[in-house]
Amino acid sequence: MNIKPTIYDIAREAGVSTATVTRVVRHDPHVKEATRLKVQQVIDAHAYTPSISAQNLNGNRSRTLAVVLPVISNLYFNRILDAAYWEAEKNGCCIRLFQTMENQAISPELVSELIRCRMDGVLFAGSIWSEDRRDLNAALEKLGKYMPVATICPPDVSLECICIQSDLVNCSRLPVRHLHTLGHRRIAFLGGSMHSKDTSRRGSGFLEQLRKMDLPDDPAYHVDAGYDMESGERAVLRMLSGLEPTHWPTAIVTFNDLVALGVMKQLKKMGLTLPQDMAIIGCDNQFFCAYTDPSLTSVDLHPEEMAQSAVRELLLARESSSRSFAIVRDATLVVRESCGAHLGYRRL
Amino acid sequence: MNIKPTIYDIAREAGVSTATVTRVVRHDPHVKEATRLKVQQVIDAHAYTPSISAQNLNGNRSRTLAVVLPVISNLYFNRILDAAYWEAEKNGCCIRLFQTMENQAISPELVSELIRCRMDGVLFAGSIWSEDRRDLNAALEKLGKYMPVATICPPDVSLECICIQSDLVNCSRLPVRHLHTLGHRRIAFLGGSMHSKDTSRRGSGFLEQLRKMDLPDDPAYHVDAGYDMESGERAVLRMLSGLEPTHWPTAIVTFNDLVALGVMKQLKKMGLTLPQDMAIIGCDNQFFCAYTDPSLTSVDLHPEEMAQSAVRELLLARESSSRSFAIVRDATLVVRESCGAHLGYRRL
DNA sequence: CCGAAAAGTGAAACCGATAACATTTCCCAA
């Protein structure tokens, strides 16, 4: 393997000191035009670029932000990573990815790895906050001593960091209100895991909405259904087989679009026609929503914009004396066919 | 922001030299037990970990592999990134992601950034090879002087690097043969862009298969259709409206599953029943294939395993004097409903 | 034509580790 030319090589060949080479590279104005030209020529000739490692060592930074999330194969997190990537790129930073899988906690190993690598900031996305709050805040506090920390998290979690919060109230309210407007009264919620703060928050927001609109909040309409298609299939089967068909809900709201995909498949297998026999609303507005049959009405939490804000705030926080604060990003309902809106008002 | 303790702090407090601290950290056996204990205690007390930047500078490496791909939002590349991540993780490396978007070329900026960051290796995935072969090989050769290079590429591209090749012959052959077995004679190919080597290779493999099986290879059955759902919709509409219904193909093979999604939507919109009126086979075997309606038969190129091999070979190549060579990964046809196989033999 | 401020440049310390080499300490056989 070749050896890259170093600043010394350039300095020697240009007949100047390394300091001058640095000045030329950094576009320092305190260099005579003649010198600049001469040095630049040597730089170009050797395609010299300063070593990142040396710069990092010197500056005690890495120009790298860590993004910690459960899995990138989940499209919600995929979108977060993508948006974070471009926002970081725009600011001359790069992203170091950490996948924690289903591991809900921030492990001590992760914390020390982040510090060790002199990350310029860290963004947590996903349900890290489902752990014991004290442990979590302790870990965040420790991290916060070394780098700015941001989380994309449910509202009112009040972690001691930059909290980019999704609007889970509207995330529950929008679909319920929409279905109510369409005449639905028995509405079920499928998805997530009730052990997770994330879901229970969504779930309770959902129940709250039902009560506000004076709709039945039968616990049988409120089922754990994991986060993917298979669990969606199983959950809807479990829920319906436990109920008299006359008591079946007429609409189902799911934790995310993957669960909705599974639910739709299972319902069709049971011979139901969608959305006539059952309205469905998903969450995340993923790319395939417009291409399911029927196309899937979904809530968009705008993960891209949350990730963008997070990265921006992280980079800003390095400059200013960062404080912990929260930004709430609104939710949007994207109406397609699966809720039956195109069929008009439906039943009493 | 806190300052991490350095090896000097530890050495001073433990009353030893930095060399000894290094030895303790590196589990060097040449340390008296008493000394080890004393040093370890100080290390633990301060939660000391050596600085990555300093290690990198010293070792002239970064413990980082670059993964260059068009976009992570495309699930094919998403799977590659995911697999590369875990394989690297397993080997104590991390991944630095570069997204090139539709930019087909390896830009000189990218090359120098890779060198500048002392990447331990680089994996290219996607259609970088669509550019002028000489430029490409020049860039790869330059890169190859500084780090091992691997590509996940079509076969017989013969780049001077580690080539992990997908089995595009079977990728074309498997669906054509399967459809032929089911009785189809007029089979169309939709997708990609004929400007891309990737597609034209797939396309010509497809044509070759048609001829081998003595099936019509009408150019009208062979249409540019981009890489996503929208372009799939448009392409199938364009193709069919240019043909007498009696000359319509009875089956469509698409460049990938996203295009297939668009095709299916458009065909349904036109009132066709799938798969009775038109059989569809996609490519990539993405997670949603089992959840479309009808579920989508698809070719799996096993991107995860290709990424895994690539990372493994890159890390090996650092040790041995790396050579350029190729590994071909086979393709698999995953039969579901959209090809109509479950309906049995179909027509003469 | 002189002197002071401004502009340009270089020497050297430093960032935080590693590793080759040097030195000290220890133990045991002669």
Next chain:
DNA sequence: TTGGGAAATGTTATCGGTTTCACTTTTCGG
């Protein structure tokens, strides 16, 4: 006791830059 080799530890150069500070050269008003 002492000499010698192994074990333990320290010294120092090095990785490739950046930055401070001091020094030299210009520039220009008086």
